Amino acid sequence: MSKKKFIISGGGSGGHIFPAIAIANGLKEAYPDCEILFIGAQDKMEMEKVPAAGFPIEGLWISGFQRSLSLSNLSFPFKVISSLLKAGKIIKNFKPDLVIGVGGFASGPTLYKASKMGIPTLIQEQNSYPGITNIILSKRVDKICVAYDNMEKYFPKEKIFFTGNPIRKDMVNLQGKKPLGIKHFGLDENKPTLLVVGGSLGARTINEAIEANLEILVQKGIQLIWQTGKNYYPQAEKACKPYAQQGIMATAFITQMDYAYAVADVVVSRSGAIAISELCVVKKPTILVPSPFVAEDHQTKNAKALETYHAALLVKDVEQKQKLMPEIIRLIESPQEQERLRTNIATLGVSDATQAIISVAKTLIS
Numbered sequence: 001m002s003k004k005k006f007i008i009s010g011g012g013s014g015g016h017i018f019p020a021i022a023i024a025n026g027l028k029e030a031y032p033d034c035e036i037l038f039i040g041a042q043d044k045m046e047m048e049k050v051p052a053a054g055f056p057i058e059g060l061w062i063s064g065f066q067r068s069l070s071l072s073n074l075s076f077p078f079k080v081i082s083s084l085l086k087a088g089k090i091i092k093n094f095k096p097d098l099v100i101g102v103g104g105f106a107s108g109p110t111l112y113k114a115s116k117m118g119i120p121t122l123i124q125e126q127n128s129y130p131g132i133t134n135i136i137l138s139k140r141v142d143k144i145c146v147a148y149d150n151m152e153k154y155f156p157k158e159k160i161f162f163t164g165n166p167i168r169k170d171m172v173n174l175q176g177k178k179p180l181g182i183k184h185f186g187l188d189e190n191k192p193t194l195l196v197v198g199g200s201l202g203a204r205t206i207n208e209a210i211e212a213n214l215e216i217l218v219q220k221g222i223q224l225i226w227q228t229g230k231n232y233y234p235q236a237e238k239a240c241k242p243y244a245q246q247g248i249m250a251t252a253f254i255t256q257m258d259y260a261y262a263v264a265d266v267v268v269s270r271s272g273a274i275a276i277s278e279l280c281v282v283k284k285p286t287i288l289v290p291s292p293f294v295a296e297d298h299q300t301k302n303a304k305a306l307e308t309y310h311a312a313l314l315v316k317d318v319e320q321k322q323k324l325m326p327e328i329i330r331l332i333e334s335p336q337e338q339e340r341l342r343t344n345i346a347t348l349g350v351s352d353a354t355q356a357i358i359s360v361a362k363t364l365i366s
Contacts, residue, residue: 003031003033003034003035004027004031004033004034004035004097004098004365005034005035005036005037005094005095005096005097006024006027006034006035006036006037006096006097006098006099006100007036007037007038007039007090007091007094007096007098007099007100007110007114008020008023008024008036008037008038008039008099008100008101008102009038009039009040009087009099009100009101009102009104009106009107009110009111010040010046010101010102010103010104010105010106010107011038011040011041011044011045011046011049011050011102011104011105011106012041012044012045012046012103012104012105013045013104013272015126015272015273015274015275016046016102016103016104016126017045017046017049017050017102018166018167018168018274019102019124019126019165019166019167019274020038020046020050020100020102021049021050021053021055022166022167022168022169022354023100023102023124023166023354023357023358024036024038024053024055025169025354026166026354026355026357026358027358027361029358030358030362035094036055036056037055037056037057037058037090037094037096038050038055038056038057038058039057039058039059039060039087039090039106039110040057040058040059040060040104040106041059041060041062041104041105041106042059042060042061042062043059044104044105046104046106047059058086058090059106060082060083060086060087060105060106060109060110061079061082061083061086062079062080062082062083062105062106062108062109080109083106083108083109084109084112084113086109087106087109087110087112087113087114088113088117090110091110091113091114091117091119092117096114096119097119097120097365097366098119098120098121098122098361098364098365099111099114099119099120099121099122100121100122100123100124100361101121101122101123101124101134101137101141102123102124102126103123103124103125103126103127103131103133103134107123107133107134107137108133108136108137111123111137111140111141112137112140115137115140115141116140120142120364120365121137121140121141121142121143121364122141122142122143122144122145122357122360122361122364123137123138123141123143123144123145124145124163124165124166124357125144125145125146125147125151125155126147126165126272126273126274126277127147127148127273127298127301127302128147128148128273128298128301128302128305129154129297129298129301129302130151130154130155130298131298134154134155135154135155138154138155138156138159139156141159142159142364143159143161143360143363143364144156144159144160144161145161145162145163145356145357145360146160146161146162146163147162147163147164147165147273147277147350147353148305149162161356161360163350163353163356163357163360164277164350164352164353164356165273165274165276165277165350165353166277166353166354166357167274167277167278167281167351167353167354168257168258168278170257170258171257171258171261171278171281171282172281172351174258174261174262174282177258177259177262178262178263180259180262181256181258181259181260181262181263182263184256184259185225185249185259185260185263186247186249187223187247187263188223188247191221191222191223191247192221192222192223192265192266192332193222193223193224193225193247193263193264193265193266194217194222194223194224194225194264194265194266194267194268194328194332195225195227195260195261195263195264195266195267195268195284196210196224196225196226196227196267196268196269197227197254197260197267197268197269197270197275198227198228198229198269198270203229203270203289203291204232205289205317205320205321206268206270206289206320206324207226207228207229207232207235207236208321209320209321209324209325210224210226210236210268211235211236211239212321212325213325214239214240214243214248216325216329217243217248218243218246218248220329220332222328222329222332223246223247223248224240224247224248224249225249225251225254225260225263225264226240226248226249226250226251227250227251227252227253227254227260228250228251228252229252229253230252230253233250233251233252236250237250257278261278261282261284262282264284265285265332265338266284266285266286266287266328266331266332266338267279267284267285267286267287268286268287268289268324268328269286269287269288269289270288270289270290270291270299271288271289271290271291271299271300271302271303271306272291272294272299272302273298273302276288276302276303276306277349277350277353279312279345280311280345280346280348280349280350281349281350281351283342283345283346283349284342284345285331285337285338285341285342285345286306286312286313286341286345287312287313287314287315287324287327287328287331288302288303288306288307288312288313288314288315289314289315289316289317289320289324290302290303290314290316290317291317292317292318300316306345306348309344309345309347309348310340310341310344311341311344311345311347311348312341312345313327313331313341315327
């Protein structure tokens with residue numbers, strides 16, 4: 001059997017990069033001697049995260065089209081042409097058996113060129129409401145892996161396979177990790193712990209709400225693990241300093257996310273698709289604060305999908321100053337509500353999504 005070659009394209013945020021890396025690792029398990037090449041967008045976080053995970057990556061000069069009037073839109077047609085030419089050249093030289101798109105700016109030109117060249121193509125759509133790029137690509141690609149029901153509204157029905165979203169392997173089983181997390185973060189095992197994550201890039205409004213209420217958390221005896229994102233971290237670190245002895249801590253990025261989930265009694269999170277998929281698998285009582293600044297407002301749609309099942313609480317971004325902290329306190333002080341949310345969110349968890357996606361991919365490889 002000849003050595004298989006795969007291209008995985010997309011990125012822009014952790015919500016696209018983490019599933020891409022999970023798929024790459026799944027392909028490595030299925031085809032140990034395979035070659036995998038990533039194609040991302042220049043200057044986006046995939047150019048750092050993908051090599052850190054041990055995979056080579058090529059960058060395209062591509063970015064999104066701004067819906068508001070913006071000078072950057074003037075360069076957009078040139079970026080598209082440049083990216084199509086470069087993607088075509090990379091594909092021609094690498095000769096992949098399959099090209100997989102995970103969403104993000106780079107996946108458009110890459111999947112378009114691969115489909116034009118007759119190479120098998122697969123999209124992995126993380127959200128309940130797909131982006132315009134994947135809706136357009138869906139007419140050209142061979143198969144589409146999805147994580148939500150009723151996606152035939154957007155994609156050709158015969159191409160859709162329900163697989164769930166791939167999540168980081170260390171999230172699948174948290175059993176026995178709580179004592180390790182307590183030690184890692186220097187926490188008191190007898191106090192409740194709040195985990196706040198604003199996504200890989202941080203979330204300014206959530207950060208502001210938490211900073212304004214640190215004193216209340218201390219008064220209530222609540223410990224805090226607070227992922228702020230890189231930009232807000234210096235301010236958050238300064239704000240947390242007076243409460244360090246009470247288990248209040250900020251960090252720009254949590255590397256041991258499995259430990260953080262293991263010790264958390266309640267989680268506050270944005271509602272990106274991968275964050276939600278992880279929360280369903282780790283079965284944590286969660287308050288979702290959707291970002292209103294993402295394409296097609298898909299985070300609100302993701303959050304409402306969980307709220308419908310009584311699997312998470314929802315606080316709108318515009319209301320977080322008034323409502324977020326009261327909801328946090330109410331949930332932490334209500335074991336019954338925590339149990340209800342934990343039970344309901346657990347029914348939505350898909351822990352073998354990566355294997356399901358690899359199974360679909362195998363059908364396209366000769």
